[in-house]
Amino acid sequence: MIQQDIKFKKLESFINQALKKDLYTNRLVSHCPSCKCREYIKYGFYKGIQRYKCKICGITFSKTTNSLWSYSKKDTRTWMGFIELLLEKKSLRFCAKKLNISLVTAFYWRHKILHSINLDITPNKLRGIVHVGKTIIHENFKGCRNVKSININRDCPINLRKNVWIIGAKGDDNSMFVKPLFNSCWNLTTFNIKLYSRIEKISYIVHYGDRYLSQVARKHNKKRFLKVEADDSFKYFRSNIKDWFKTFHGVATKYLQRYLSFFVLLKLDLAISSVNLMFHNLLKGDKFIRTSKVRIIKNHLY
Ligand SMILES: [Zn+2]
Structure with a gap:
């Protein structure tokens, strides 16, 4: 039969x-x-x-x-569908409902994917005209239970939130770097090690609205003055980053780098689809991350 x-x-x-x-x-x-x-x-x-x-x-x-999917019991189509929705910046609630997975699974998957994007997105060298910008954000303890605060006045507790400096740079060959570099105040040594060392010596630095970056640019460019058209990603760097974090209802500082890598991926003029993200990025190398490495508080899922 x-x-x-x-x-x-x-x-x-x-x-x-x-x-x-x-x-x-x-x-x-x-x-x-x-x-x-x-x-x-x-x-x-x-x-x-x-x-x-x-x-x-x-x-x-x-x-x-050791690939991103090791040990996952969900099928390949569901994963691909999730990546598609992630690229469309859909909320976790939306993804969970649409793909019939739990909200907790959706949260872990987003972090697994962001973690692996984070592993390969940073360029080794920035060349040509290099645009450099910065923004300062307050530390965000989303999802943490024990946030230290001091009560000077009971009605108005002050959280001990540090300032986090996010520095971004973009070179000619569609390479982009956006990272939280230091806390509290400007730190030239860290800047030099983490970013300046990646900028090619013969490149020309265009800076956006910061006296520290202006000093770096002046020293680097020496007596060269080039007329360069402003890059919108950097001209509006502060509001771009702010809007980006708003999409996710705020981002915990400990996960900042992952979300910034995702920002870079979508900002670059690459034709990204879930399929090429999967082929060119997510399936390369050892990407497996244990879910236990992602701490989770259910009330903070978005
Ligand atoms: Zn062996």
Whole structure:
């Protein structure tokens, strides 16, 4: 007797498997995930995905090991759908409802994805005309229970929130750097180590509205004066960043870098789709992050 499958469940599971197999085909495996050695052999397939065996420690692993999706029981389509909605900046509540996943899962997934974007987005060198801007935001303790505050006046407690300096820079070849660099006040040493060292010596620095950055630019450009058209991402850097955080109803300072990397990804003139984000970014290298590394307080999910 032919079994009925009116909801096309078999087809659905086949499509998911085919999609997963296809996504992982080009993923490079460079070492054993356990002992990190490079001596491993091919060891058959599991559901169409290549498996390997380490010659040193003997463990078996596959192209999916340590990828963003390791151990996830949800199907590939749901993940792809989530990335699509993330790129559309939809709220976690919306994503959860649309994809029929829990709000907590949606929260973890967003952080897993932002964490892995964060791993590869930073350019090594900024070249050509380099636009540099800054904004200062207050520390945000979203999701933290024990926020220190001092009560000078009982009606008006003051939180001990530091200022966080976010510095952004953009070079010619569509490379962009946006990071929280230091707290409280300007720190030239940290600036030099974390950002200035990445700016090529022959490049020209255009700064936006800050006396410290102006000093850096003057020293770097020496006697060169170029007429350069302002870059809107930097001319309005402060409001751009502020609006970005508003989309997420504020961002906890400990996760700042992840959300800034996501900001960079969407700001660059790249044609981003969930498919190319997946192929070019999320499937490269060891991306697995344990959910236990993401602290969560349910009242603060957005
Ligand atoms: Zn090994």
